[in-house]
Amino acid sequence: MTIQFKDETFRDDYTFSNSDWAIKRFPFPFHEDSYMYAVNMEQHRGGPDGSVYEKRFDVDEHYVSEMRDRAMVLADDPLRxxxxxxxxxxxxxLLELIMVSKSEDYPDLFELHRDGDQWHWINKPLGIDDKFTFLDETSLPYGPMEYITRQTQGDFCVLDQRDDNLWMDAGIVTTQADWSLDFDIGMNFFEWHAPVPLAHEKGIFVRALKFLLNIQQGAPARRLNWTMTVNPLLDTSPENYHKWGIQKTSLTPENIGQKQHLRVELQxxxxxxxxxxLVFPIRAYLASFDDLMTVPKWGRRLHRVIRDLPEELATYKGFIDNRPMMLDYLSRYDDGKPTSDGIWPNLDTDPPRD
Amino acid sequence: MSGAEKINVTVSAVVPLNELVTRFEFKRTDGALFPTFSGGAHTVVEMKDDGLTRLNPYSLMSDPQDQQTYAISVRRDDEGRGGSLFMHNNVKVGDAMVVSNPVNLFSLDLRAKKHLMIAGGIGITPFMAQIKQLDRAHGNWELHYATRNAALGTYVDELTSTHPNDVHIYYDDDKNFIDLENLLDGQPLGTHIYVCGPKGMIDWVRGKTAELGWPLESVHYEEFLAPQPGKPFEVKLSISNKTIQVGENESLLEALEREGVDAPYLCRGGACGQCETSVIGYDGKFLHMDHWLEDDEKASGTKIMPCVSRFEGKTLVLDR
Structure with missing residues (x-):
């Protein structure tokens, strides 16, 4: 389908919204009615037509506006x-991977023409048409990572692999769930995950690192992660906590359906x-509670997951104070009926809501 | 097999380099481009050898940016189980073969201010690709290459003619040896050392650098062991509920694959740890050949690396 790019904001007046198309393809992260950490990796080699898994780098209706938001964050804080x-x-x-992938996966939106090291890149949605010399930094307006990730949704961590570990040695991070590249730069895998509760004790990170060190060329992997965000904010960074943290207190029983968003990362x-x-793209998708409740299965399941989540995780994910209000809202959409396995909406097969 | 798709290739050249070493070049059968790779990467070559499928890793020694051709150089091992003999005796231009995507367990540390490479014999191959990568980036490197004599000096002429100042050759037969202590003494801060060659050479360089206080993180080595032949043995597999026989000239990993049991691997040479397998029970003696397991793990009888290690005794039960 042709994507209709929206003109919307992720700050101030928050005009962001999801179309019905975007809701139905939202990567709902719970495959069962409960949640606990798991490495939960699978191969990233396509997925159902139209899903966020289908292409190597998903482009959706928020693309142009997300890129505008990223440019604003970088203008305010170049250390992102x-x-x-x-x-x-x-x-x-990374530049090569994204240009090749996008031009193959979205030929109507992106073109890459290569003649030896003379490359010609056309990005139609953003109106970019650049010729440059591959591996010659002076031929681009930014470094290669920054150049291409200013044109690609999601944050990017570029991890050096050495000494049997991964090192956060490069990245662009403007749409993050409350962590800072400027703080983590140069850290290894265990250092930057140190704040995460419970998972260390479960040995999750040792196993995850072993898996990641062995990711091979031609065999990319993926997983989903999630948190909660009040207002459709992309930039929930520690650097700007003073601006967005206070917004968590603005929830009321009347506005929670529009303001409270489930934030899912396709990693x-x-x-x-x-x-x-190793490159680690982290693509954030936002959906309001009202959006999610249009899918009966997701309404039932989200209520059960949030209700039963261990306190440490609700605290770490930053919504422990708002959990009672969330449950008041969500319980109205849980009629106690069963839910099907897996993350897909299954509108035709799961029971309609009472 | 776990991991990426294999690549179908056609042998495009077979170039004998000297009495022992031959270079094999491959083109993609589908006419597409090969993936680029990083210097030090290997590919696993599948060989259909008289009913046996051998999967042997070889360092890619072509230019990492050359997407038309992959090349490996294979030293003939008359004592081994036959993988290199198969390559030398059976593989001809035009043959169809299958190789894996590149995997790098010996990559350059790109933070290094200088890359000091020490090669012994056929251990020169990963450096051929690394040198091409570094040259393109104007990297600072130096190679010290020990080999038996000029006649067996694989790629010596090519290296010395293109890089007369950076390449230093040592012939054992001339009693010309690398003066390691002096070499290490003169290195600038931020130098990383890479060594690839026989086990004795690797141990020597690791030992000397440790003795002189070099940081462990600055010393890189690649030593893939070739699986050794041995007495046949029987293995019970608890998950797949099978009993399999491991033949004299095949490894335990190869026997698992022959029986369709998925065991992940990367190096197939006892170095990477990927195929580590838990032992459920045994009555007999392990022949641990890998350098992945720690000594206490080897002694505990709870783990085995099926790519290179074997077993002698009555029963062995594995968690596969």
Whole structure:
């Protein structure tokens, strides 16, 4: 289908909204009626037509506006994008991966023409038409990682692999769930995950690291992660906590359906060929509670998951204070009927709501 | 097999380099481009050898940016189980073969201010690709390459003619050896060392650098063991509920694959840890050959690396 790009905001007047198309393809993250950490990796090799899994780098109706929001964040705080000196080659790897993927997956939106190292990139939605020399930084207006990720939805961590560990040595992070690239830059896998509760004790990170170190060229992987965000804010960063943290107190029983958003991250992992680094794109999708309740299965399940979530996780994910109000709202959409396995809406097969 | 799709290739050139080493070049059968790779990566080559499927890893030694051709150089091992003999005796231009996507367990540390490479014999192959990668990035490197004599000096001429100042050759037969202590003494801060060659050479470089206080993180080595032949043995597999026989000239990993039992792998040479398998019970003796398991793990009888290690005794039950 042709994507109708929206003109909307993720700050101030919050004009962001999802079309019916975007709601039905929303990556609902709970495959059963409860939630606990798991490595939950699967191969990232396509998925159902139209789903967010189908393409290597999903482009949706929010693309143009998300990119405008990213440019505003970077203008205010250039340290959201950093690349240590040894990561430039990985940046070119990433540029190549995204340009090749997008031009193959969305030929009506993106074109890449290559003649040796002379490359011509056309990004129609953003009105970009650039010719440059591959591996020559002086031929682009930004470094290669920043250039291409200013044109790609989602945050990107580019991880160096050495000494049997992964190192946060480059990235662009403007749509994050309350963590900071500027704080984590140069840290290894265990260091940057240190604040996460429960998962260390379960040995999750040791197993996850072992899996990630062995991700091979041609065999990318993916998983979903989630949290809660009041208002459709992309930039929920520690740097700007003073601006958005207070908004969590603005929820009322009347506005919670519109203001409270489930924030889902589609996390993917690709081995980068020239540098042997690993790129970790983190793509955030937002859906209001009202959006989600249009799918009866998701209404039932979200109520059960939030109700039964361990306190540590509700605290870590930042909604422990609002949980009672959420449950008041969500319980109205849980009629006690069973839910089908898996994340898909199953509108035709799951029972309608009473 | 776990991981990426394999790549169907056609042998495009077979180039004998000297009495022991031959280069094999591959093109993609579908005419598409190969993936680029990073210097130090290997590919796993599938060989259909008289009913056996052998999967042997070889360092990619072509230019990592060359997407038309992959090349490996194979040293003939007359004592081994036959993988290199198969390559030398059976593989001809035009043959169809299957290779894996590149996997790198010996990559450059791109933070290094200088890359000091030490090669022994056929251990030169990963450096061929790394040198091409570094040259393109104007990297600072130096190669010290020990080999038996000029006649067996694989790629010596190519290396010395293109890089006369950065390549240093040592012939054992001339009693010309790398003066390691002096070499290490003169290195600038931020130098990383890479060593690929026989086990003795790797141990020597690791030992000397440790003795001199080099950080462990600055010393990189690649040592894939070739699986050794041994007495046949029987294995019970508890998950797949099978009893399988491991033949004299096949590894336990190969026997698992022959029986359709999925065991993940990367290096197939006892180095990467990917195929680590839990032992449920045994009555007999393990022949641990890998350098992945710690000594206490080997002694505990709870783990085995099926790519290179074997077993002698009555029963062995594995968690596969």
């Amino acid at each position: 994008c950093q690349s240590l000196p040894h990561m430039t080659l990985a940046g070119w790897d 993917t992992f690709f081995r980068l060929p020239r540098s042997n680094a």
